[in-house]
Amino acid sequence: MELLGSTMTATYARPKTSSFLPAISTMASSYKDHQPTLALTLNSSQPWRTNTYYRTLGVMPTLASIRRAASDLVRAQTAHYPTNQTALSTRYSPEDWHKSNQSKYRESEASRNSAERLRWDTVRLIQDKEQLTRRTQETSSRNLSERISDIAFWRSELNHEIESMVTETAALNESKRRLERALAETEGPLQVARECLYHREKRMSIDLVHDNVEKDLLKEVEVIRSCQERMRRHLDRAIAQLASNRAIQHDLEKDVSDKVTAHRIDSRCHQLRNTSDGIGFYRGIDRLDPSLSLPDSWSNFTDNNILRSLSERASSHKLRDEIEILLNSTSADMWSQFNTVNVAFTKRISETVDAKNNMQTHLAKTLQEIFQTETLIEALKKAIREKESPLKVAQTRLEERTRRPNVELCRDNPHHRLVSEVREIEDTVAQLRERLQVAEGTLQSLVKTKAALEHDLSIKANSLFLDQEKCMGMRKTFPSSPRLLGYT
Structure with missing residues (x-):
């Protein structure tokens, strides 16, 4: 323009x-x-x-x-x-004006069309996402319901297995108590047999005869110890089995406790709704995976616990049968040997009557020799005491002569003689003391011989009392079969 x-x-x-x-x-x-x-x-x-x-x-x-x-x-x-x-x-120009108007119309129409498409697309998107969210939430709730059912199933299985394990543990514990009572009852017969052997070990010289009574007593001790050893082994096995039972029971109870907690949490999660209280945002929780197991490993864990419990219960039942067989066999073995020892005692009692008269003469001679030896010991002690004063004089002279001044401190003949005198007296005292030790040893030997003779005489005098009254009297307290079986 x-x-x-x-x-x-x-x-x-x-x-x-x-x-x-x-x-x-x-x-x-x-x-x-x-x-x-x-x-x-x-x-x-x-x-x-x-x-x-x-x-x-x-x-x-x-x-x-x-x-x-x-x-x-x-x-x-x-x-x-x-x-x-x-x-x-x-x-x-008018053409420009019309073009401008048409441009604005087209722009307006394009904007409206775009806004309308956006509106309808957004409405459709909201509806689709609402349906998707609802379906997803329903799927999650269904999965939680299935999970709750699985937990309830395994919890019931675990509770049933726990009840069975508790029953088996109680039965094994009762067998263990019976075994402990039976083992405690064997201490009496063993103590009686040891008492008999102990009293018979007091015999000296010819009285230490390895007779049938001693053989049978030793065999009885061996039988009782063998029974005790077998009982202790089974008792240790029972204790270990009880520990295993309690351990697997603890694992089962812990598994049940975990499943109760998981059931409570999943039930609470299953009951949550969009209008429930206590729901909130936890940013980043979907990226956190604190899980320790997978569904397969989760079910295998409980299944393995149940299988272990079944295995332990089978072992426990087998051990209870073995304990029952053991109690019966040990009771029969101890009763059989007990009767054998009693028969041997009866035979030996008749052989101990003629063995105590010949020791009196030997005892009298021994007492006379003990008296003479004691007299000798007193004489030796007196001789040793008499050498103390000369030794003190000689040592005092030597000690006084050490105070001579300067060159007067001479190693002269008196000094040599005093040293020789001290050594002679010390040698004499040493010989006397050595002889005193020998005499005391002889006296001790005589005293031991006297004690042995007296002990032998007392054993022979009391053999009938020991074998017939005391030993056989103690053996009357042998426990009965029910007590050896652990019932009382």
Whole structure:
């Protein structure tokens, strides 16, 4: 376009920039990436327009703002030109105006279509996601319900196995108590047999005969000890088996406790709804995996516990049968040997009557020799005491002569003689003491012989009492068969 009329210098007033700003509520989609036709006509490539005024705006102006700007521009021009010189050509043609309107219509329609598509797509998305969320939640609830059923099943299996294990443990514990009572009952017969052997060991010399009574007593001790050893082995096995039973029972109870806790937690989770209290956000919890097992390993863990319990119960039942067989066999063995020893005692008692008269003479002679030996010991002690004074005199002389001053401290003949005298007396005392030790040893030997003879005489005098009264009297307290079986 060209200016018509006078070529007076035109003065342009810059419009307020605020009139070019769009309304705050205008959406970005209504003007984004759209270049109106007016922008092509208002560029700085036209040499008669200043670049400082006609610049490309960062925000797209509206048609109303353009009209206001054009109106202000006309008023500014007419304020400086005479009325006869204001006939300027319009800046836009009708075609531009219609194109601008059509562009705005198309933009408006495109924006509405886009907003409508967005609205319907969003509604569809919300509905789809709502259904997906509901289905997912229902699936999770169904999985929790199945999990609760699985936990309840395994918990019932564990409870049944725990009851069976408790019953088996109680039965094994009763067998163990019977075995302990039977083992305690064997101490009496063993003590009696040892008492008999102990009393018979007091015999000396020819009385230490390895007779049938001693053989049978030793065999009885061996039989009782063998029975005790077998009982102790089975008792140790029973204790170990009880420990194993309690250990597997503890594992089962711990497994049940864990499943009770898991059942309570999963039941609480299964009962949670979108309107429940206590629900909240836990950011990042879906990325945390604190699990220690998988479904297969979880079920295998409980299954293995039950299988271990079945195995331990089978071992416990087998051990109880073995304990019952052991109690019967040990009771029969001890009773059989007990009767054999009693028969041997009866035979030996008749052989001990003729063995105690020949020791009196030997005892009298021994007492006479003891008296003479004691007299000798007293004489030796007196002789040793008599050597103390000469030894003190000689040692005192030597000690006094050590105080001689200077050169007078001479190793002279008196010194040598005093040293020789001390050594002679010490040798004499040593010989006397050695002889005293020999005499005391002889006296001790005589005393031991006397004690042995007296002991032998007492044994022979009391043999009938020991074998017939004391030993056989103690053996009358042999426990009965029910006590050896551990019933009482």
